[in-house]
Every structure is written in C-alpha cells, then in structure tokens.
Amino acid sequence: MTGAATPWRRRDDALWRRSVDAVVLLPAGAADPVVLPGTAAAVWDLLATPVTLADLVAALGAVYSAAPDTIAAEVAPLLARLADLAAIEPA
Numbered sequence: 001m002t003g004a005a006t007p008w009r010r011r012d013d014a015l016w017r018r019s020v021d022a023v024v025l026l027p028a029g030a031a032d033p034v035v036l037p038g039t040a041a042a043v044w045d046l047l048a049t050p051v052t053l054a055d056l057v058a059a060l061g062a063v064y065s066a067a068p069d070t071i072a073a074e075v076a077p078l079l080a081r082l083a084d085l086a087a088i089e090p091a
Contacts, residue, residue: 004052004053004054004072004076005052005053005054006052006053006090007050007051007052007055007090007091008047008050008051008052008079008082008083008088008089008090008091009047009048009049009050009051009088009089009090009091010044010047010048010087010088011027011028011086011087011088011089013027013028014026014027014028014086014087014088015027015028016044018041021037021038021041022035022036022037022038022040022041023035023036023040023041023044023045024036025044025085025087027085027086027087028086029086030085030086034085034087039060039064039074040078042060042063043056043060043075043078043079046059046060047082047088050091053072053075053076053079056071056075056079057071057072057075060075
C-alpha cells in the first residue's frame with residue numbers, strides 16, 4: 001500500500017450488498033465473498049467517494065470514541081486487504 005495521503009475508492013466491478021450489520025463483498029475474479037462487519041462496513045460506505053486514510057480516521061473518529069492512532073492502526077490493514085483483494089483502487 002502506498003502512503004497515507006493516497007485517496008482510495010471502491011472499484012466499480014466489486015459486487016456488494018449491505019446487510020443490517022455488515023457488507024458482503026465479492027471482488028471481481030474472487031471465488032468467495034468477503035464479509036465486512038461493524039466498522040469495516042462503515043469504511044466501505046465511506047469508500048463510495050475517494051478518501052485518504054486521514055479522511056477515514058477523521059470520519060470514524062467523529063462517530064466512534066477512539067483515539068486517531070487506534071483507528072488508523074485498524075483501518076490501514078483493512079485498506080491493504082481490500083487493495084490486495086482488488087476491491088478498492090487508488091483514485
């Protein structure tokens with residue numbers, strides 16, 4: 001994954017559906033769906049428009065009572081995983 005200033009967005013070819021408390025995601029070419037529960041689903045929602053890690057930390061910090069460093073430490077690996085799955089791409 002590149003620097004924290006890289007804006008990320010959902011790939012148009014990633015299929016997904018929202019359930020009550022999660023997002024079920026099927027990236028193009030994937031054999032199995034991926035479930036994004038809880039705050040991971042919130043991150044997916046925010047990726048509807050290009051956002052940086054800093055944008056995500058700020059948005060999630062406004063909703064959840066957690067320190068920015070804690071949020072970043074959890075969101076950065078999620079972005080890397082979604083990029084590896086080809087579910088998101090640099091904007």
